[in-house]
Amino acid sequence: DRFAGILVGGVVLVALLALIGWGVLAHNWLYGLINAVSVLIIACPCALGLATPMSIMVASGRGATQGILFRDAAAIEQLMRINALIIDKTGTLTQGKPLFETAISLRGSSPEDADVLLQYAASLDQFSEHPLAVSLVQAARDRGLAMLHASGFESLTGLGVTGLVAGKPLLLGSATLLQESGIDVTPLQDQVNTYRQRGSSVLFVAIDRQLSGMIVLSDPLKPTTAEAIQVLKQHGIRIIMATGDGEKTGEYVANTLGISEYHAEVRPEEKLELVRQLQQQGQCVAMAGDGINDAPALAQADVGIAMGTGTDVAMHSAQVTLVKGDLRGVAIAQRLSSATVANMKQNLVFAFVYNLIGVPIAAGVLYPLTGWLMSPMLAAVAMSFSSTSVIVNALRLRHRAL
Numbered sequence: 001d002r003f004a005g006i007l008v009g010g011v012v013l014v015a016l017l018a019l020i021g022w023g024v025l026a027h028n029w030l031y032g033l034i035n036a037v038s039v040l041i042i043a044c045p046c047a048l049g050l051a052t053p054m055s056i057m058v059a060s061g062r063g064a065t066q067g068i069l070f071r072d073a074a075a076i077e078q079l080m081r082i083n084a085l086i087i088d089k090t091g092t093l094t095q096g097k098p099l100f101e102t103a104i105s106l107r108g109s110s111p112e113d114a115d116v117l118l119q120y121a122a123s124l125d126q127f128s129e130h131p132l133a134v135s136l137v138q139a140a141r142d143r144g145l146a147m148l149h150a151s152g153f154e155s156l157t158g159l160g161v162t163g164l165v166a167g168k169p170l171l172l173g174s175a176t177l178l179q180e181s182g183i184d185v186t187p188l189q190d191q192v193n194t195y196r197q198r199g200s201s202v203l204f205v206a207i208d209r210q211l212s213g214m215i216v217l218s219d220p221l222k223p224t225t226a227e228a229i230q231v232l233k234q235h236g237i238r239i240i241m242a243t244g245d246g247e248k249t250g251e252y253v254a255n256t257l258g259i260s261e262y263h264a265e266v267r268p269e270e271k272l273e274l275v276r277q278l279q280q281q282g283q284c285v286a287m288a289g290d291g292i293n294d295a296p297a298l299a300q301a302d303v304g305i306a307m308g309t310g311t312d313v314a315m316h317s318a319q320v321t322l323v324k325g326d327l328r329g330v331a332i333a334q335r336l337s338s339a340t341v342a343n344m345k346q347n348l349v350f351a352f353v354y355n356l357i358g359v360p361i362a363a364g365v366l367y368p369l370t371g372w373l374m375s376p377m378l379a380a381v382a383m384s385f386s387s388t389s390v391i392v393n394a395l396r397l398r399h400r401a402l
Contacts, residue, residue: 003348004049011359014362019364027122031228031364034374040361042379044151047354051347054394059340062397067308068333075319079337080305081284085232085330086274086297088289089243089253090201091310092327094219095292096131100139103199104191115145117213121172121205123148128155129311130291132203135217157293158244158267160203171206174244176265178204180210188214196248199256207229209311221256228327229257238283242274244293288330290314305330312353332402339400347382347390354386 010057015036056073063070070076089110090096103121105113125133126147140147153163159180160173171178175185183206185192192202195216203215210247222231231241241262243250250264263274275297278285287294287301290310295317300302304318309325322329362374374382 001052002154003242003352005196006050007043007355007398011039014363015039019113021352022364024175026243027370029390031373034376035362035364038374038376038379039359042362042383043355044383047164047351047383048348049307050083050387050390050394051351052344055344055347055397056078056339056390058394058397059343060271062262062400062402063333063336066329066332066402068336069321069323070333071321075303076337076340078284079320079343080230081333082286082303082334084238084239084240084278084283085286085288086240086242086271086278086301087287088271088294089241089245089250090219091131091290091325092288092307093221093225093241093253094221096307096309096325098132098135098217098219100135100218101195101218101250103213103215107189107213115143117205118143118215119145119148120165120168120212121203121215123150124153124161124163124172126150127153128161130155131219132201132217133161136203136215160315161326165207168208170385172203172215173203174265175246177336178206181206181209183209183211185211186314187211192246193248196246199249199252201245201249211374222326223252224326226227226257228233228331229259231328231331233258235334240274240278242271242297250279268293268332270329272300286301286330287318288323290328318384334343335402336397336400339397339402343394343397347393350389350393351386354382358382358386 018034019032022035023029040391056076060070060074083157087093089331098226103114103118105117118140125136150163150165154160159177162171171181172283178185185204190319195202200216200218205214227240239259241259243264244266247264250262254262275285275287283300286303286305287297288305289298290307292311292313295313296304298314299319303320305320306314306318307325308321308323315321320333337344362379364373368374
């Protein structure tokens with residue numbers, strides 16, 4: 001845009017100088033008019049105006065074939081500059097399809113007590129679209145548990161859900177959610193640590209303002225996640241995991257994947273603040289996530305990357321969508337970004353050289369030496385040749401190895 005803005009003013013100025021110069025100095029206004037028109041034709045529509053859009057258009061198409069959707073041109077340019085990547089855990093590093101493991105009730109150790117706990121939790125979670133909620137509801141149905149009457153459902157992003165089930169107040173979510181309501185979760189702490197140390201997620205359940213038990217779910221890592229993390233680290237990108245899960249779960253996943261920086265029990269606003277802190281440190285920050293709670297951070301990041309397997313809100317907040325939800329797409333997108341920016345610069349050089357040579361000739365600078373003037377028809381041919389060269393160079397991106 002900066003190049004094109006300079007070009008337009010420059011070309012109009014040269015055309016006016018050609019018209020006035022021939023008319024005043026050579027007293028030949030006809031030649032002045034012909035040369036002015038030739039200058040305008042050889043420069044517009046210009047290869048310089050096509051240099052960037054053509055590269056962006058071809059890169060967007062190439063990205064789509066790799067399962068990478070770019071929302072705008074800025075994302076393609078910015079990706080090559082990122083040096084820090086914040087990654088959500090659930091649905092981004094993991095498959096996002098949690099599996100119900102067990103329910104542990106404080107009221108008793110019988111299967112019936114565990115089923116009652118699951119029944120209450122699922123009855124409230126049937127109104128939620130969160131992956132954990134979907135798993136709970138499915139587990140209850142698999143066990144033939146009927147959904148109890150629930151009302152007053154409220155989702156507290158990053159914390160859990162609240163509502164009334166069978167007329168009793170119910171809290172379902174993180175330890176922070178219960179603690180903020182004055183409910184002590186320490187009676188379950190030893191069991192919680194045991195499950196979290198192996199990477200499982202734990203939801204606390206409080207019925208009628210009393211700690212009732214916990215529900216344990218596991219969310220396996222995606223098969224490609226470990227490879228993707230290693231590739232990104234090899235590219236010199238600083239990897240930071242941010243998860244709403246507990247400290248032990250976050251530590252287990254981070255250690256498994258070789259991620260040295262991680263933040264656990266992070267709320268949506270804290271993810272947003274983490275992005276801002278890194279930007280203030282001069283980092284070019286990308287954020288990868290898939291949930292509603294990731295949307296603020298995705299919008300704030302220099303490049304927001306959403307998983308195509310996630311929520312619509314996340315995809316609308318991001319500039320890049322990985323259709324398959326495969327983090328290896330980040331590395332591919334970055335390589336495509338580097339190739340695209342290099343291609344744009346090549347096109348700009350081609351266009352600049354063409355205009356540097358063609359515009360003065362069209363203005364008639366060779367006439368005193370050769371007696372030759374460029375006709376408007378020849379200027380049109382030269383313009384077409386320069387534009388064609390830029391287009392052909394941009395099309396090379398279609399076959400660039402990624």
